[in-house]
Amino acid sequence: MARQEWPALSKIEHMTERKKPAFASLLWALIALLAACQAAAPQLTLTPSPSQTATAARSPTATTDWFPATPTVTLNPLTGIPTAEPTRPEPGTATILFEDNFNEGAPWQTGTLSAGNVALGSDALALALYGSKGTITSLSEHNLPSAFYLVMDINVSICSAGDQYGIFFWQNSSAGTYRLWANCNGRLRLERQIYDSIGVIQDWKTARKFEPGAPAKNQLALLASEGELKVYINEVLQFSAPIRSDLSGPLGVMAQSAGEGASTFLFSHLVVYEP
16 A cells, blocks of 8 residues: 655645735634624614503602792872871860850840741750841850850751851950851851951861751860960861950850751850860
């Protein structure tokens, strides 16, 4: 049998050395191919199925309202701060100059006149007008000094809108007679009469706390002192006016009809103090 000849070892080594570069190139090409395939392969994303997703039920939480609605405050315009009405001073221990309850025989003129009737009775002096236009008066024997504090009640039994009533003082003085009128609408007027001339000191002014119409009852107070007259109705000051400070004279009452119907006025509870 023929003997097989094997290549010498040196030849094999030589062949192996020659094939090394080719093998290395093949190996790097294979690695590059695998890398390219891995990069190109789609990424697998695992998405849990709905049945596997645990959804925690959130309990509702309170929402904080950082800017809650507030009621709108409407500021009323300033209309003036109410103040207490000036009231007449209390006589206290002041000296009483005279007082009159208008009993029978009181020092007042009475009688029947063309426009009406003046009579004493039931602790009052009544001035009753028949209804036609006219004025009636009653003068007393009471003398008012230059300074006085007078308080008197006046009751109105029958009265029409244009009728007037009031008091007068310092009758027939050298500087005239002062007259204070009130009408049935609740207004006041102060005037001074010198002979046939009448001067207005305070023109018609609506009185506060005054009870108009009829039947009605009001309290009149006059404070004359140091050349000033203060007029009060139902203890509330109505106005002040300058007057003479050196006069004195008799006191009287009066009533005037506007011709719209009969009217009756009752004067009572007269007290005059030193101011």
